[in-house]
Amino acid sequence: MSVAAPVRVLIVGTGGMAAAHAEAYAAMEGVTVVGGVDRNPDTLAAFAATHGVARTFDSVEAAIAWGAFDAVSNVTPDQVHHATTMPLLAAGKHVLCEKPLAVNHAEAQAMADAAQGAGVVNMVNLTYRNVPAVMEAARLVASGAIGEIRHFEASYLQSWLTQPAWGQWNTEAQWLWRLSTKHGSLGVLGDVGVHILDFTTFIAGADVARMSCRLHTFDKAPGGVIGNYTLDANDSASMQVQLTDGAVGVVHASRMASGHLNDLRLRIFGTTGGLDVRWENNVSRLQACLQPDLQVGTWRDLDVPPVRTNYVRFIDAVRSGTMVRPDFARGATLQLALDAAVASDKDACRDVVVG
Structure with a gap:
């Protein structure tokens, strides 16, 4: 029986949803959550203690400087997905990002373009693809x-x-x-x-x-x-x-x-x-x-x-070096619809062409 290649995961944002990511990775052979990132020291410490995470950081930049990880789950609040993901892509790290990918299409498209340019595995955690x-x-x-x-x-x-x-x-x-x-x-x-x-x-x-x-x-x-x-x-x-x-x-x-x-x-x-x-x-x-x-x-x-879960498919893609869906490009397409919804509501619910 072949042994699964080891994958080291960093979790960025260690609030409530981060537990689901950590537990999913803990259930996989050869996958280890090696670090956590959060600006809230109490939340970070509690997460690390609960999930046995050895290294903690107060910024993405500090984690990148350390560098001993292969892939990332970004579980930060919506408005900082772009700011926290872009440095990780520039560092050549594979990223699974929580939804929505960003707060507007411009940011989402920038993330999709950066992921494509970096050639890394990128995925949006649209969890009902697990159904x-x-x-x-x-x-x-x-x-x-x-x-x-x-x-x-x-x-x-x-x-x-x-x-x-x-x-x-x-x-x-x-x-x-x-x-x-x-x-x-x-x-x-x-x-x-x-x-x-x-x-x-x-x-x-x-x-x-x-x-x-x-x-x-x-x-x-x-x-x-x-x-x-x-x-x-x-x-x-x-x-x-x-x-x-x-x-x-x-x-x-x-x-x-x-x-x-x-x-x-x-x-x-x-x-x-x-x-x-x-x-x-x-x-x-x-x-x-x-x-x-x-x-x-x-x-x-x-x-x-x-079906296999998003977490499993993400790790499989990291190991095989192949792309996986729903990817950041899908996240950017969905963001066009979200932006149109906001624009319509602001304009007396008028019909809006998406994109």
């Missing part, structure tokens, strides 16, 4: 199983602003920063809107061509402020979308969807069939209505094969 139903649905659409896509409806529903299933949003920093643009949040649009846009367009096999969007921030505290956090990031997003293949539909996301802890759904309809793709209560499910069931509207469950 078997998603990957099988994309394969079925690409195979022509439901014909030409005509219409879709997609949603990403969370309820952590109405029920404390994951913690107290109004007292814990890991939630409060997600409600504050000053602290690097792009709101529900950047946090989970990017997921449902990828979920939809990846399965449909077409990108967003134009959209109109309404973003809304609800009153959640007196004066919209809790401590150092101004709660101005959007809580709900509703988009009317047309894809590059002409299909039209609606995409919406909310943190106020009571009863839905973390649920995604896409219903997509073609000229010869339809698919219903779900990730609900941590269960993946795919249903289809195809010929001859199409004539009587019968939907049936489909078996779906297991």
Whole structure:
């Protein structure tokens, strides 16, 4: 049996989501998290102690000067993805970056160009590519199983602003920063809107061509402020979308969807069939209505094969020296749609051509 080549990983940003990265790497043969980077010494120390990380740094530059790592997970807040990733790419390091790739298309495209120029493995952690139903649905659409896509409806529903299933949003920093643009949040649009846009367009096999969007921030505290956090990031997003293949539909996301802890759904309809793709209560499910069931509207469950996670595919790509998707170029394409959503909302929800 061959022994997997060792890979040394640096994790940049050691807040809540960093644990998922560290645990995923710890489960892989030959992969070691060798260092952590964070400006908050308490957060960094706690992360290092929990995950047995030997080296810690207060800046990316200090970690690069040390240099004893091969690949990086960037788990920093959205607004510093660009600033923290660019030096790593210049240093020739492979990077898996959390989503959204950046806060605007210019930064995202700069990251994609730099990654391509450096010739390193680059990947955006769009975690719902880990869902078997998603990957099988994309394969079925690409195979022509439901014909030409005509219409879709997609949603990403969370309820952590109405029920404390994951913690107290109004007292814990890991939630409060997600409600504050000053602290690097792009709101529900950047946090989970990017997921449902990828979920939809990846399965449909077409990108967003134009959209109109309404973003809304609800009153959640007196004066919209809790401590150092101004709660101005959007809580709900509703988009009317047309894809590059002409299909039209609606995409919406909310943190106020009571009863839905973390649920995604896409219903997509073609000229010869339809698919219903779900990730609900941590269960993946795919249903289809195809010929001859199409004539009587019968939907049936489909078996779906297991898939490798983004973390595994990233490390495999680092070891083999091959590229992997979703890459930074995909992140930049999605950022065009996010930018269009923001522009539409600011312009009385008018229709905006993407890009």
